[in-house]
Amino acid sequence: MLIFNKKADLIDHLQSLKSSSIGFVPTMGALHQGHLTLMNKAMSENDITVVSIFVNPTQFNNAEDLAKYPRTLDRDVEKIEHLSSKIVIYAPEVNDVYGDNTLSEHFDFDGIEDQMEGKFRKGHFDGVGTVLKRFFEIVKPTNAYFGEKDFQQLAIVKKLVSKYNIPVNIIGCPIHREHNGLAMSSRNERLTEENKEEATLISRTLYKVRQDFGTKSLQELVAEVSEVFANNPHFTLEYFEIANAETLLTATEIVEGEKYQAFIAVFINNVRLIDTISLN
Ligand code: AMP
Numbered sequence: 606m607l608i609f610n611k612k613a614d615l616i617d618h619l620q621s622l623k624s625s626s627i628g629f630v631p632t633m634g635a636l637h638q639g640h641l642t643l644m645n646k647a648m649s650e651n652d653i654t655v656v657s658i659f660v661n662p663t664q665f666n667n668a669e670d671l672a673k674y675p676r677t678l679d680r681d682v683e684k685i686e687h688l689s690s691k692i693v694i695y696a697p698e699v700n701d702v703y704g705d706n707t708l709s710e711h712f713d714f715d716g717i718e719d720q721m722e723g724k725f726r727k728g729h730f731d732g733v734g735t736v737l738k739r740f741f742e743i744v745k746p747t748n749a750y751f752g753e754k755d756f757q758q759l760a761i762v763k764k765l766v767s768k769y770n771i772p773v774n775i776i777g778c779p780i781h782r783e784h785n786g787l788a789m790s791s792r793n794e795r796l797t798e799e800n801k802e803e804a805t806l807i808s809r810t811l812y813k814v815r816q817d818f819g820t821k822s823l824q825e826l827v828a829e830v831s832e833v834f835a836n837n838p839h840f841t842l843e844y845f846e847i848a849n850a851e852t853l854l855t856a857t858e859i860v861e862g863e864k865y866q867a868f869i870a871v872f873i874n875n876v877r878l879i880d881t882i883s884l885n
Pocket residue numbers: 631632633634639640643750751752753754755778779780781782788789790791
């Protein structure tokens with residue numbers, strides 16, 4: 606099992622392999638089955654798979670969230686080794702990625718960055734764009750794999766590679782859920798068993814919205830979701846949006862032939878969870 610902490614060593618190693626395709630799965634660690642599904646897909650479609658494990662400070666707008674983000678490198682390495690000892694891990698320290706300047710570049714992602722996650726986590730997508738642009742330069746992947754759990758991030762990454770002509774295929778992968786519907790997330794590690802049960806309200810609400818989509822106005826659907834969470838003392842709803850799945854702009858009415866996606870961010874017990882679902 607090869608684990609690189611320094612980008613220079615990783616670059617040397619990848620160059621020495623002269624492989625015909627590199628699959629890349631960027632993660633922030635605290636790995637769960639959702640991450641492993643991405644790795645399996647990458648392995649089935651590429652000669653080599655590189656997984657990065659890096660809690661990227663520039664994409665956090667909240668110091669407490671960054672400090673409390675679960676860091677479980679030893680366990681993560683075990684999980685990856687169990688999957689395949691051929692996966693190459695890149696687990697750098699902050700200064701290997703940023704040097705002395707832990708700052709984001711500023712990006713124009715054609716407005717997608719101002720919606721939802723971008724609205725509530727100022728600078729978040731500048732941080733995501735900065736770290737991924739660097740990782741793509743280091744790993745030079747053929748294919749890079751991202752979860753639809755972070756649907757907006759997936760759209761941002763597609764913009765990033767098209768704007769900067771980065772030669773990589775961006776591949777979106779379905780959301781992996783617990784049996785009870787809760788979307789898997791590293792942040793779930795911070796929930797009590799009781800919270801995890803309560804948090805199924807998030808996916809249950811999204812399934813209900815999907816069921817009602819087309820039979821009620823979008824405004825009614827949004828109002829109903831607000832009410833569900835307002836009536837539940839365990840949750841604080843940050844946003845619920847129904848957006849055009851291409852532009853990610855808030856939808857006000859359903860237009861024939863367009864695709865729609867619902868997005869939600871809620872706090873439970875001070876832990877911020879997001880989820881999303883395709884509506885048609
Ligand atoms: P993270 O470590 O949270 O930054 O996630 C790393 C990658 O795994 C991102 O592309 C996420 O969208 C993806 N991911 C996280 N959770 C899930 C999930 N439940 N199902 C599928 N992909 C996921």
